[in-house]
Amino acid sequence: MPHHRTLIDKHLEAWVSALPQGGLYAPMAYLMALPAKRVRPALVLMGCELFGGRTEDALDAALGIELFHNFTLMHDDIMDAAPLRRGQPTVHEKWNVNTAILSGDAMMVKSYQLMAKRPDVAAIFSRYALEVCEGQQLDMEFEERNDVGADEYMDMIRLKTAVLLACSLRVGAAIAGASTADSEHIGAFGEHIGLAFQLRDDLLDAFGDPIRTGKQQGGDLLAGKKTILLIRGLEQSASSGRSELQKELAKTPDQRDVAQMLRTLEELGVRDEAERAIQAEETKAMEALDAIEVPEDRKQPLRALSAQLMVRNY
Amino acid sequence: MPHHRTLIDKHLEAWVSALPQGGLYAPMAYLMALPAKRVRPALVLMGCELFGGRTEDALDAALGIELFHNFTLMHDDIMDAAPLRRGQPTVHEKWNVNTAILSGDAMMVKSYQLMAKRPDVAAIFSRYALEVCEGQQLDMEFEERNDVGADEYMDMIRLKTAVLLACSLRVGAAIAGASTADSEHIGAFGEHIGLAFQLRDDLLDAFGDPIRTGKQQGGDLLAGKKTILLIRGLEQSASSGRSELQKELAKTPDQRDVAQMLRTLEELGVRDEAERAIQAEETKAMEALDAIEVPEDRKQPLRALSAQLMVRNY
Numbered sequence: 270m271p272h273h274r275t276l277i278d279k280h281l282e283a284w285v286s287a288l289p290q291g292g293l294y295a296p297m298a299y300l301m302a303l304p305a306k307r308v309r310p311a312l313v314l315m316g317c318e319l320f321g322g323r324t325e326d327a328l329d330a331a332l333g334i335e336l337f338h339n340f341t342l343m344h345d346d347i348m349d350a351a352p353l354r355r356g357q358p359t360v361h362e363k364w365n366v367n368t369a370i371l372s373g374d375a376m377m378v379k380s381y382q383l384m385a386k387r388p389d390v391a392a393i394f395s396r397y398a399l400e401v402c403e404g405q406q407l408d409m410e411f412e413e414r415n416d417v418g419a420d421e422y423m424d425m426i427r428l429k430t431a432v433l434l435a436c437s438l439r440v441g442a443a444i445a446g447a448s449t450a451d452s453e454h455i456g457a458f459g460e461h462i463g464l465a466f467q468l469r470d471d472l473l474d475a476f477g478d479p480i481r482t483g484k485q486q487g488g489d490l491l492a493g494k495k496t497i498l499l500i501r502g503l504e505q506s507a508s509s510g511r512s513e514l515q516k517e518l519a520k521t522p523d524q525r526d527v528a529q530m531l532r533t534l535e536e537l538g539v540r541d542e543a544e545r546a547i548q549a550e551e552t553k554a555m556e557a558l559d560a561i562e563v564p565e566d567r568k569q570p571l572r573a574l575s576a577q578l579m580v581r582n583y
Numbered sequence: 584m585p586h587h588r589t590l591i592d593k594h595l596e597a598w599v600s601a602l603p604q605g606g607l608y609a610p611m612a613y614l615m616a617l618p619a620k621r622v623r624p625a626l627v628l629m630g631c632e633l634f635g636g637r638t639e640d641a642l643d644a645a646l647g648i649e650l651f652h653n654f655t656l657m658h659d660d661i662m663d664a665a666p667l668r669r670g671q672p673t674v675h676e677k678w679n680v681n682t683a684i685l686s687g688d689a690m691m692v693k694s695y696q697l698m699a700k701r702p703d704v705a706a707i708f709s710r711y712a713l714e715v716c717e718g719q720q721l722d723m724e725f726e727e728r729n730d731v732g733a734d735e736y737m738d739m740i741r742l743k744t745a746v747l748l749a750c751s752l753r754v755g756a757a758i759a760g761a762s763t764a765d766s767e768h769i770g771a772f773g774e775h776i777g778l779a780f781q782l783r784d785d786l787l788d789a790f791g792d793p794i795r796t797g798k799q800q801g802g803d804l805l806a807g808k809k810t811i812l813l814i815r816g817l818e819q820s821a822s823s824g825r826s827e828l829q830k831e832l833a834k835t836p837d838q839r840d841v842a843q844m845l846r847t848l849e850e851l852g853v854r855d856e857a858e859r860a861i862q863a864e865e866t867k868a869m870e871a872l873d874a875i876e877v878p879e880d881r882k883q884p885l886r887a888l889s890a891q892l893m894v895r896n897y
Contacts, residue, residue, distance in 0.1 A: 293716055371658070377692075387702065388702065391705065406606050
């Protein structure tokens with residue numbers, strides 16, 4: 270992983286420094302230079318190495334996936350009217366909305382310049398790229414609805430977050446020439462790890478130690494954001510005839526009692542249920558990894574990464 | 584051409600009817616169903632046939648280029664806050680801005696699904712797709728500036744309009760296996776035809792017969808839009824010490840005397856100069872076509888299309 274990180278950073282820096290100055294390219298360079306974990310490009314390299322491919326053959330695709338991910342952030346931030354990204358002004362704030370639209374478009378083209386060197390890689394990438402767009406569309410639709418079910422929420426986070434992890438691993442696997450069965454296994458691993466990670470993120474927002482998460486405790490609940498916890502909390506409240514959550518949601522965000530909301534979620538069993546759902550996803554991810562027919566030592570980096578993503582900050 | 588039109592329409596209709604319902608896909612289906620000339624996909628097919636390729640091998644790429652073109656319209660209309668496209672409400676008006684951003688993004692992915700089946704085609708396409716974004720960026724920058732020169736304007740319309748015609752022809756040529764030299768010739772043909780067409784469009788807006796153009800005469804001038812005519816008119820006014828154009832521009836659009844502006848442009852020789860520039864582009868286009876080493880009868884469809892695009896409606 271530290272080795273991957275160095276390779277990715279070097280490749281990314283060379284790419285940024287080769288960009289034309291100004292115009293459309295300055296916002297790309299700005300966004301790509303903000304500190305980030307680079308999980309997706311690392312997964313491309315790991316997917317390639319898992320099946321015995323050469324790391325350097327996967328570097329362009331790794332960078333292409335990271336460019337695509339950042340393009341989605343640039344456009345999502347417009348749609349969400351988000352002022353900050355990675356602690357810095359978003360592109361539409363620092364420049365303007367039109368520049369953020371157009372620079373994002375150009376960034377997707379730059380991503381495809383790297384992904385379309387091989388038709389098999391391009392085909393995998395396009396399929397998942399569409400799903401990422403579909404996930405964002407569902408996320409926006411859900412904001413306008415009050416009847417989003419838990420299954421719909423799971424489908425939305427699968428599309429919006431988990432599939433790009435699956436895509437990264439499968440792109441790496443394709444470059445290494447993995448079999449169809451192995452490609453499906455590693456894709457399943459990525460998707461289940463992604464779901465576990467997103468659910469864990471929802472749990473941490475509510476029950477995490479703010480000192481360790483760096484976020485206001487219960488920020489999503491105060492904002493009335495429909496995460497799995499609030500969706501299941503409202504479903505369980507309805508079936509058990511309780512009204513504490515509804516009462517809190519009827520207040521303005523600054524009037525809500527977050528401690529009361531958290532207590533209710535615990536009492537309704539929603540916290541435990543989410544923990545079990547995360548464990549179920551982790552189990553499925555590990556089963557998929559187990560099914561891949563390569564020597565066990567090649568799987569170690571993916572097991573280490575999973576463990577790292579799953580750290581419980583509470 | 585009528586034959587091409589039938590093939591393209593059939594391929595496009597099959598594509599639209601295979602789209603998932605609703606969500607992100609409804610705006611794509613809406614925009615693609617609006618009546619359009621389909622010049623770019625026809626150029627893909629003609630570029631392929633010129634070099635002896637099979638028409639059916641170029642149909643996917645032809646559709647991919649038309650999808651990309653419509654994606655740029657969807658996003659440009661947001662940036663220009665345009666209410667109408669092809670006489671119908673724009674996507675951001677009929678739905679909303681966020682849907683138009685996201686549906687456009689997904690449309691670019693759908694375009695690449697068709698363009699990235701061959702790495703050589705994808706590479707040509709990506710190069711020009713970036714240039715189209717750069718052209719739109721320049722167009723937006725020019726709206727904020729009062730010192731845009733004629734050379735800069737020519738470069739902007741080259742990027743924003745002409746290069747996608749060159750791209751279409753070169754993609755078709757690549758599918759037919761044309762040589763590098765021939766690919767460059769057909770690209771030059773497309774670029775010069777594109778420039779001639781855009782300059783002609785500027786001239787027609789000012790001097791065209793409104794009954795034949797279907798537009799208000801001098802609409803660009805009334806709006807103070809910096810086309811080649813206004814840019815050269817102001818340059819010539821400055822060097823000859825005349826002030827009629829500046830005086831008209833100082834008024835509000837509804838107070839401007841368009842007949843006076845047109846008279847001034849004629850007297851300054853700007854109309855004749857633009858006619859000569861168009862003829863120069865047409866000559867360069869024909870020279871590029873002449874340089875291509877294929878039997879003359881294969882070039883006839885491109886000569887016919889050029890003549891059609893160059894019709895003088897005044």
